[in-house]
Amino acid sequence: xxxxxxxxxxxxxxxxxxxxxxxxxxxxxxxxxxxxxxxxxxxxxxxxxxxxxxxxxxxxxxxxxxxxxxxxxxxxxxxxxxxxxx
Amino acid sequence: xxxxxxxxxxxxxxxxxxxxxxxxxxxxxxxxxxxxxxxxxxxxxxxxxxxxxxxxxxxxxxxxxxxxxxxxxxxxxxxxxxxxxxxxxxxxxxxxxxxxxxxxxxxxxxxxxxxxxxxxxxxxxxxxxxxxxxxxxxxxxxxxxxxxxxxxxxxxxxxxxxxxxxxxxxxxxxxxxxxxxxxxxxxxxxxxxxxxxxxxxxxxxxxxxxxxxxxxxxxxxxxxxxxxxxxxxxxxxxxxxxxxxxxxxxxxxxxxxxxxxxxxxxxxxxxxxxxxxxxxxxxxxxxxxxxxxxxxxxxxxxxxxxxxxxxxxxxxxxxxxxxxxxxxxxxxxxxxxxxxxxxxxxxxxxxxxxxxxxxxxxxxxxxxxxxxxxxxxxxxxxxxxxxxxxxxxxxxxxxxxxx
Numbered sequence: 001x002x003x004x005x006x007x008x009x010x011x012x013x014x015x016x017x018x019x020x021x022x023x024x025x026x027x028x029x030x031x032x033x034x035x036x037x038x039x040x041x042x043x044x045x046x047x048x049x050x051x052x053x054x055x056x057x058x059x060x061x062x063x064x065x066x067x068x069x070x071x072x073x074x075x076x077x078x079x080x081x082x083x084x085x086x
Numbered sequence: 087x088x089x090x091x092x093x094x095x096x097x098x099x100x101x102x103x104x105x106x107x108x109x110x111x112x113x114x115x116x117x118x119x120x121x122x123x124x125x126x127x128x129x130x131x132x133x134x135x136x137x138x139x140x141x142x143x144x145x146x147x148x149x150x151x152x153x154x155x156x157x158x159x160x161x162x163x164x165x166x167x168x169x170x171x172x173x174x175x176x177x178x179x180x181x182x183x184x185x186x187x188x189x190x191x192x193x194x195x196x197x198x199x200x201x202x203x204x205x206x207x208x209x210x211x212x213x214x215x216x217x218x219x220x221x222x223x224x225x226x227x228x229x230x231x232x233x234x235x236x237x238x239x240x241x242x243x244x245x246x247x248x249x250x251x252x253x254x255x256x257x258x259x260x261x262x263x264x265x266x267x268x269x270x271x272x273x274x275x276x277x278x279x280x281x282x283x284x285x286x287x288x289x290x291x292x293x294x295x296x297x298x299x300x301x302x303x304x305x306x307x308x309x310x311x312x313x314x315x316x317x318x319x320x321x322x323x324x325x326x327x328x329x330x331x332x333x334x335x336x337x338x339x340x341x342x343x344x345x346x347x348x349x350x351x352x353x354x355x356x357x358x359x360x361x362x363x364x365x366x367x368x369x370x371x372x373x374x375x376x377x378x379x380x381x382x383x384x385x386x387x388x389x390x391x392x393x394x395x396x397x398x399x400x401x402x403x404x405x406x407x408x409x410x411x412x413x414x415x416x417x418x419x420x421x422x423x424x425x426x427x428x429x430x431x432x433x434x435x436x437x438x439x440x441x442x443x444x445x446x447x448x449x450x451x452x453x454x455x456x457x458x459x460x461x462x463x464x465x466x467x468x469x470x471x472x473x474x475x476x477x478x479x480x481x482x483x484x485x486x487x488x489x
Contacts, residue, residue, distance in 0.1 A: 035386075036349060039291050052131075057291040058307040058385040 003049070003081065007074050010044045024071035031070075038067065051080045089322035090262045091488065092333040092431065093175070096168025096273075098161050099313030099415045099425050100136035104168055108425075109432050111414065112440040113461045118415050119298065119309050126281040132293045135279050136311025136416025153217055155230065156195035161314035161421070162227035162275035163234060170235055173318040174330060175269060177236045186239035186267050187228045188258045189316070190250025190274030192420035193283060194243075195222030200282040227275050231316075239267050248380070249341075249475035250274050250420035251315065255427070256339035256481055258319045268321045273424035275314035284310065290349070292384050298417070300381035300410035300442050301388050301456040303449035308382045311416020315424030332488040334434045337468075338367020344478030351387055351474050356394035359480035363470060364398070367484040371402040375466025376433045378426045379456075380474045381410020381442065382417055389451035391472065396454070407464065409457040413444040423473040423481070430469045434487040437465045 001009070005019070012019040015031040022031065028038055035057060042053050053076075055063045066072040097104065100118030101111035111118065122135045143160050144152060155163065166187075177185050198221045205211045220226060225243040232241045240261060244254040251274025258272035278284070287293055287310060294307035325332060340362025344355030364371060380391055388410075396403040411429050418425050429440040438461055445458035471483045 034350075039289075042291070043289065055291055056294075056306055058294070058305065058383075 003078050004074050006048055007045060007077055008070065010048060011041055011070060014041045014044070022070055024069065024074070026070045028067065045077060049077060049081055051077070051084055053080065088263050088265055090259050090319055090336045091322045091325050092317050092336060093320045093325050093330045094169035094171070094173030094318035095333060095428065095431060096165035096172070097313065097315045097425055097428060098138060098164045099418060100138055100311055101415050105428060108428055112411060112429055112432060113438055115441045115443045115459060115461060116414060117443060118311070122279060122284070124280055129281065130284055130288060132284055132288050132295060134295070134309055135284070136309065136418065137279050138312060153215065154221055156198045156221050156226060157277035158191055158193070158195060158275045159227040159230050161277060161312070162189055162316060163230055165273065165275070165314040165316035166231045166235065166271055169316045169318050170271065173320070175318065181268060182236045182238045184239055184267055185237045185269035185271070186261070187232045187237050187241040187271045188244060188254045189228040189231070189272065190244045190246070190254035190420045190424065191224055191227060191276055192245055192247050192250050193276060193278045194224035195226060196278045196283050197280045198222040200280045203282070231271055235271065237271060245420065246479045246481070247475035247477055248417065248419055248422060249473035249479050249481040252423035252471065252473035252481035252483055253341060255317065255319070255424065255483060256341060259336045259339050259483070262319050262321055268324050270319045271316060272319055273314065273316035274421035276419040276421035277312045278419060279310060279312050294383065297444050298383040298413045299444040299446060300379065300383045300413055301392070301449060301452040302445045303447035305383045305385065305388065308384050308412070309416045311418040311422070313415065313418050313425055314421050315427060317424070317427065334431050334488055335486045336483065337486050338363040338369060338484030339482070340366050341479070341481045344480070346478055348478070349476050351390040352478060353390050353393045353397065355478055355480050356391060356472070356474050357397040359482040360394060360398035360470065360472070363482040363484045369468055369484055371399045373468040374399060374402060374406055374470055375464065376430070376439050376469040377406055377408040378429050378469065378471045379408050379410040380472045381412055383410070383412060387474065389449070391474065392452045392454050403454060407439050407455050407457050407462065409440055409442040411440050413442055423471060427471055427483070430471050430485050433466050433469050434485060437463055439464055439466070
């Protein structure tokens, strides 16, 4: 499974939706994921890819990690994975 | 209904080993937050806290005591000794039977749990010290205070996360006011600064890596502290008849539940607790000169708290001073309200309002007088102390200057 598919699966599980309902331009709000759900999703992503996501719930805009859409989250994770490999 | 006064205060926290050292640090706006020191700290992302440094319990407690006293119990005992000594009370006979202890804590003997889980899980040991259970239990601190001081009346522990000690002091107030007890030793104690304790908090992603900056637009989370605050709450007539020095009068208390979310605070729940405390104490909003804020330095708490104060106090919200001392001693969780009550007593007795240090940028959502960075000399007659806990549990105390 690709990074994209695995992230979508994690987000879909959190939102109690089918992966097909999660699109790249969906926002977490669209999917009904609140702040606790977001923190839980990031934990699941960190565990799945063995990475550390720089996210502070107090300052999501200032965190070096864009959570504005599913697409931006996937892009951020792909970047973190590549940085970790290199 | 009895009047309830405070006749003794004690503390130990990152700012000082007693009340006078702590108040001096609060007046000077000193920061007690520093690099955490304990085993495995290098495996944490969050490495700062209001840790009590240079503390050697074996210099204060003997071997038999050390095997029974978790750090949170030690802190409670040290603070209780200071408070009871200041009150001048000795508990014998009928007074001992009419005096009790109610203390707040959230984690109880968390360090004892952490050390012993490590021992059996990580180190594979199959045997633990026989006193692990009496050392880690949440009521250990209250029980040891009761034993050491001979307090034989109602004694128990309250655990409502960050509001624990305000709930504890509120219950102690109600018990003395109703006549159920003549004296209550009350406050709270916490000591969660260990690998497992901080690791658990890290998971929520609400902790700051650099500083606690309540109400500042660039705040980025809470910083944990440790310590205890303990007070002697006494029936006013009993205190007056024995000529005791009165530090302040406790006049009102209210508690509410948001009944909405396990971590996100609610403006309505907090505002109802504030208005409830005013009503309970027969206090007009215009009388409130200072509020010791919950002020955790998280995005969610500080804006919700300011909105709640604005709702509850109306026009007076633009005149009241509100500061969070957590930027100095850290968030001492179940002991925090008790340590922060010292700032309330200082405002009433000394006319000095503790500052919110670390304040760098105004936030339009926290547009109250937060006493930024520098303490202020102002006479106030009535103050509030806010505590709003995870779980949506709110507890607000109201105090007046001794008269």
